[in-house]
Amino acid sequence: MIEAGAQAPDFKLPDQDGNEVSLADLAGQHTVLVFYPADFSPVCTDQLNVYQEVLGELEERGVKMLGVSVDSAWAHKAFQDHLGVSIPLLADFHPKGEVAKAYGVWVEDYGVSARSLVMIGPDGTVEWSYQSLSPLEIPGANLIFDALDERQAA
């Protein structure tokens, strides 16, 4: 997967409401991209719910969090409502998985992205990335805070 120091690949994807979000829109702030395999799968549900609980803290620190999966914007809308989360969800739907491929988190055998986190700095450089060892492992929110504190201390 993409590693710290690399320039974050550009993208333009619709969110759950059909609004396009591009890398350029995220300039000037820290962004965490949460790549996950699929809407409505049990593990992904837990992951976004627990991140939702720390979203206020992340926002206070000027961090924007965005979910990314190969599901369509319509599925994202339903999933967001179902979970009760406000984290925007981006549809890497057409061409399928193009952004996951650009970020090196595409899993060809299953046609989904691996469960991964990518932190992008205000200048568009990748500051930190993490890929779960198995699809069942949810990266704890503590890892995001670790990475953030490391960057802000540097």
Place this chain on the structure above:
Amino acid sequence: MPTSSSTPWTSAKPPEPGPDDHLRGEGPLVVEYADLECHHCALAHLRLKELPVRRMFRHFPVNSKHPRARVLAHAAEAAGRQGRFWEMHDSLLEDQAHLDDPHLWQRVERLGLDLDRFEVDRRGEEVAARVERDFKSGIRAGVTGTPALFIDGRMHREVPQDALLSSPRPLTGES
């Protein structure tokens, strides 16, 4: 919503039992991070009840998943202010179908608590801070859902299974 404070959110082991932690039973220590509106936590509770372990309860309300989670955590803490934390904890987990405010008042009455004091305490800042302290320590320990049980420093995300109940050395966390 969690509130910001000066303590960090970075990785740290679950804190050792402190004077105001909720502990009961004798045996190996099981640190439970749980949500009082979580059915899996209710099941874990019923199984842990049968085990010879020392239980320490920590709040991990996931409100986006369970809209009453924080309210219930605060209610249990408020009951704790009148010395009946575990009674309220058991009451909530053993009847997950009655979690609205009138049901809480009935529980308070059954436990013989002072309702006026309960109502003030459960909405107070001290109780909120106490719950948030637990939640934050769970995030720092890498908890990503409930129940999460820590035994000898290792996190177990599953409900304790029957095999563990019949094990001669249950839940030691050794593999």
